[in-house]
Amino acid sequence: MNRPTVGGLLSSGAVKPAEVSAAVEAYLSRSEPGLFKMSCEYELDLASAVAAHPFTVRLLANRKCGVAARRAAVRTAIILARPEKRVDAPSL
Template identity: 45%
Template structure:
């Protein structure tokens, strides 16, 4: 069985626009429990699960003195590495 593409692969193929990736990051930052987030044409991603699966993102988010920009970059990375359905 072939693996589903990552958000980054869908983004590179122009199936998920930049605006949706930015909106996903902002949605997570506003509510870390956000689950189903719609992206592109018919893709959905559990933002909470995507970030929870990233040790890097969890580490940055848990660092008290991490800058907001660093947190957003870590969340964006986790989202780009995740595999939407």
């Protein structure tokens, strides 16, 4: 079975919009973003999520792009990413 995307988890309510916004801000504000906990069940490697989205990589490399464009591109990469189930996630 394929892992769901962050977008799919948003649609199902398993991840909240505020968690996606926090992930975007975490990526943009850290030099080495690392793992980001999304909900009590999932975590996402932010650097890998962005690196897997070629458009976002190109946009972030362009110094002429503004903050809003960067934020939107990172948000898109995160929404398309497939987070991992957390090892320490509670059993439901």
